[in-house]
Amino acid sequence: METMLTVQELRHLATEIRKxxxxxxxxxxxxxxxxSLSSADIMTALYFRAxxxxxxxxxxxxxxxxxxxxxxxxxxxxxxxxxFFPKEELMTLRKFGSRLQGHPKKGSLPGIETSxxxxxQGLSVAVGAAYAARYDKLxxxxxxLTGDGxxxxxxxxxxxxxGAHFKLDNLCVIIDNNGLQIDGKCSEVMCLDDIAAxxxxxxWHVISIxxxxxxxxxxxxxxAKTVKGQPTAIVAHTIKGKxxxxxxxxxxxxGKAPSQDELAQAIRELDAQEGK
Amino acid sequence: xxxxxxxxxxxxxxxxxxxxxxxxLLMLGGNDPRVFVLDxxxxxxxxxxxxxxxxxxxxxxxxxxxxxxxxxAAGLSLMGKVPFTSTYGTxxxxxxxxxxxxxxxxxxxxxxxxxxxxxxxxxxxxxxxQALEDLGTMRMLPHMTVINPxxxxxxxxxxxxxxxxxxxxxIRLGRESVPxxxxxxxxxxxxxxITFEDGxxxxxxxxxxxxxxxxxxxxxxxxxxxxxxxxxxxTIKPIDRDLLLKxxxxxxxxxxxxxxxxxxxxxxxxxxxxxxxxxxxxEFVGIKDRFGESGTPDELLTAFGCRHTDIEAAVHRVxxxxx
Numbered sequence: 174m175e176t177m178l179t180v181q182e183l184r185h186l187a188t189e190i191r192k193x194x195x196x197x198x199x200x201x202x203x204x205x206x207x208x209s210l211s212s213a214d215i216m217t218a219l220y221f222r223a224x225x226x227x228x229x230x231x232x233x234x235x236x237x238x239x240x241x242x243x244x245x246x247x248x249x250x251x252x253x254x255x256x257f258f259p260k261e262e263l264m265t266l267r268k269f270g271s272r273l274q275g276h277p278k279k280g281s282l283p284g285i286e287t288s289x290x291x292x293x294q295g296l297s298v299a300v301g302a303a304y305a306a307r308y309d310k311l312x313x314x315x316x317x318l319t320g321d322g323x324x325x326x327x328x329x330x331x332x333x334x335x336g337a338h339f340k341l342d343n344l345c346v347i348i349d350n351n352g353l354q355i356d357g358k359c360s361e362v363m364c365l366d367d368i369a370a371x372x373x374x375x376x377w378h379v380i381s382i383x384x385x386x387x388x389x390x391x392x393x394x395x396x397a398k399t400v401k402g403q404p405t406a407i408v409a410h411t412i413k414g415k416x417x418x419x420x421x422x423x424x425x426x427x428g429k430a431p432s433q434d435e436l437a438q439a440i441r442e443l444d445a446q447e448g449k
Numbered sequence: 450x451x452x453x454x455x456x457x458x459x460x461x462x463x464x465x466x467x468x469x470x471x472x473x474l475l476m477l478g479g480n481d482p483r484v485f486v487l488d489x490x491x492x493x494x495x496x497x498x499x500x501x502x503x504x505x506x507x508x509x510x511x512x513x514x515x516x517x518x519x520x521x522a523a524g525l526s527l528m529g530k531v532p533f534t535s536t537y538g539t540x541x542x543x544x545x546x547x548x549x550x551x552x553x554x555x556x557x558x559x560x561x562x563x564x565x566x567x568x569x570x571x572x573x574x575x576x577x578x579q580a581l582e583d584l585g586t587m588r589m590l591p592h593m594t595v596i597n598p599x600x601x602x603x604x605x606x607x608x609x610x611x612x613x614x615x616x617x618x619x620i621r622l623g624r625e626s627v628p629x630x631x632x633x634x635x636x637x638x639x640x641x642x643i644t645f646e647d648g649x650x651x652x653x654x655x656x657x658x659x660x661x662x663x664x665x666x667x668x669x670x671x672x673x674x675x676x677x678x679x680x681x682x683x684t685i686k687p688i689d690r691d692l693l694l695k696x697x698x699x700x701x702x703x704x705x706x707x708x709x710x711x712x713x714x715x716x717x718x719x720x721x722x723x724x725x726x727x728x729x730x731x732e733f734v735g736i737k738d739r740f741g742e743s744g745t746p747d748e749l750l751t752a753f754g755c756r757h758t759d760i761e762a763a764v765h766r767v768x769x770x771x772x
Contacts, residue, residue, distance in 0.1 A: 301524020
């Protein structure tokens with residue numbers, strides 16, 4: 174049994190994970206830092222506290238589907254920190270022959286539950302896994318991470334309908350609501366307005382949080398486990414590029430690698446926030 | 450050699466291949482608790498309602514949401530289930546292609562994809578509901594097995610076979626009753642074509658319903674002194690290279706027949722084998738780069754060039770080019 178990390182320990186871990194995520198993207202020369210940083214806190218809380226994920230092959234492990242597959246660098250760093258593969262391998266990201274493909278590939282690395290990369294598809298998969306887990310009376314929870322821009326995909330709403338229709342209370346979607354997409358602000362590209370209201374209208378239990386407040390992240394994930402008769406959506410209000418001043422809330426950092434100098438600055442800033 | 454199919458000249462019993470699918474599902478439902486059946490509001494048409502009635506807790510109606518259905522099936526398969534997704538071929542393959550490509554095929558998930566109402570013989574519903582590109586689209590996807598059964602019994606065997614294999618597979622089904630050419634004794638193995646008639650003058654490689662039309666053509670050609678070899682190629686991917694190459698070498702001319710676009714479809718799959726290893730003259734019978742339209746199945750099969758007479762004409766053309 175893993176010891177439960179404290180909120181303070183999770184905060185520290187999220188900083189280290191941010192740094193290694195950025196190091197891998199810089200080494201790759203391409204990748205998606207903005208969304209990796211906005212999702213880093215809640216996904217650290219999920220992987221290192223909320224989810225039952227001692228090994229990547231336990232049949233009873235919780236399943237975590239990364240519908241926003243482009244932030245694979247964060248996923249890989251989390252899996253390396255879980256000890257599922259060596260951290261040194263993070264520096265092979267996106268290289269020819271690497272197990273760390275540009276977008277997650279099932280079977281490529283321990284801990285990747287399935288292949289994703291074309292947006293909008295992961296929540297349906299999470300619905301199916303939750304359905305099967307309930308059918309088999311397994312203690313498995315099914316999680317899905319999506320972006321907010323990703324909610325523009327129609328399939329997401331098909332899956333939201335299905336999750337509520339089947340009353341899958343072992344299902345939890347985490348929405349990284351950073352407000353930006355490649356072409357600019359989500360509200361300007363294709364506005365969804367009040368996401369939480371729409372999810373409630375689809376009969377989901379909705380928890381809105383500051384996605385960079387570790388205590389709120391932990392509490393929301395705990396609350397989701399107690400909900401009965403309906404699935405839970407955690408709307409995590411986040412900042413794209415969180416923790417690195419020049420990336421924060423800048424759409425241009427969606428899919429661009431920092432230079433070595435920019436990386437050094439990012440690590441200095443992240444360390445400074447830790448009080449190092 | 451005794452024929453490997455039933456006599457096509459007598460009165461033929463007919464049944465739609467979609468019933469072979471649900472015949473197999475009922476068998477699987479009792480034998481394999483991993484089998485789940487998903488539909489997208491067409492359970493009566495695809496015949497999955499028969500499974501729903503017997504095994505309601507393993508039937509999921511996903512509503513009119515094919516992309517979500519494919520994703521749910523993927524999730525079920527990741528938990529060890531063997532899901533069959535069922536709807537019309539057009540909505541299955543075309544509507545949910547990205548989901549089939551990325552979520553199922555790329556991840557090599559054990560999802561079985563069923564495209565009912567394949568071909569022009571769907572009839573009066575017209576072009577939107579007639580799957581004419583399903584086989585070609587599916588065969589381009591890495592890891593995908595593609596099967597097009599010729600009759601109800603072969604559809605049953607194909608369904609059982611894909612349930613027993615690991616990995617993604619596509620099966621095309623038809624709406625209309627078609628002659629029953631095979632019985633329980635007819636062999637079926639994925640990737641192994643069947644020689645239905647022997648002959649050395651020309652090969653007719655047919656798939657799905659067109660196997661029947663090929664047999665009719667064989668009878669007519671025989672009267673003209675032309676001995677055609679008739680191959681039932683039920684598996685389009687992986688295709689039976691050995692059987693096709695042997696036929697090409699021994700007959701020196703090949704005609705393909707499919708109820709599908711010729712461009713990129715079954716004929717193309719056969720040609721990819723023939724031209725690389727044993728180039729012989731070929732002709733392609735099938736739909737020629739057109740959308741379908743409304744009509745009776747009979748009217749449409751004739752209007753779109755999917756008749757034994759079309760195969761016979763193609764045989765005459767190919768024989769003129771044969772060295």
